[in-house]
Amino acid sequence: MIRWRNSVSEILDRRNVPDGGAIFVEGDEGTNAFIIQSGKVSIYKLVDGKEECVATLGPTEIFGEMGLIDMKPRTATARSNGGCTIITITHQMFESKLAKSDPFIRHLLTIMAETIRNI
Template identity: 35%
Template sequence: MDNTARRVVFPAEAVIFTEGEPGTTAYVVESGTVVVYKSVDGKTIEIGEVGQGGIFGEMALIDDHPRMASAKAREETACVIIGKDRLFEQMEKAPKGVRVIVNALLGNIRAMGAELAEASVILARDKE
């Protein structure tokens, strides 16, 4: 079981992970900025930005679904990488009711992320 967290620096515009791939790590931003985006109908739709102290990539670790979006460094960005074992060790300490709620929330967030990306594409088409 790997319980160590490690630090990595991503250069500007580096893709950290891609939508659809399995998630085995989560990231905490130490410095810099990460853009989270989806691809819909060949268009890139930005759905969020994560700055210092923020976490991203955690959803795929918790619910074992593929990554719902892609992430890339907007500028040079340092992150602490947290492995699945370490996250699960912490989740196991939480009461079962909390874990059920977290999983339900993740399902809702995934659905809202997909709807937001679709709505953005529709709005962009309407402006053309």
């Protein structure tokens, strides 16, 4: 796991996000996923017109992966909680890695993403 994280962090873009800074907003185009290198990120969903925190994530956790898989609009908002450093995984990088895998795996990921979105 550590070796994987180190190899990923060396080749991807890092971004420092101040406390309260939006990483993405519900409805935005989903093209990237993110790994939290340090700090925390809170995930919010609109419920009856008000934002509700549904999760708070910390270092090494991944978020935004659904958009990376199916490129559909974001279903939640992600904001820095106290400041954080995130690593971006672009759709282009994901597709490049996925192209080398079994086509069955790609199809399975798409089905899983759709199933999770419909929960």
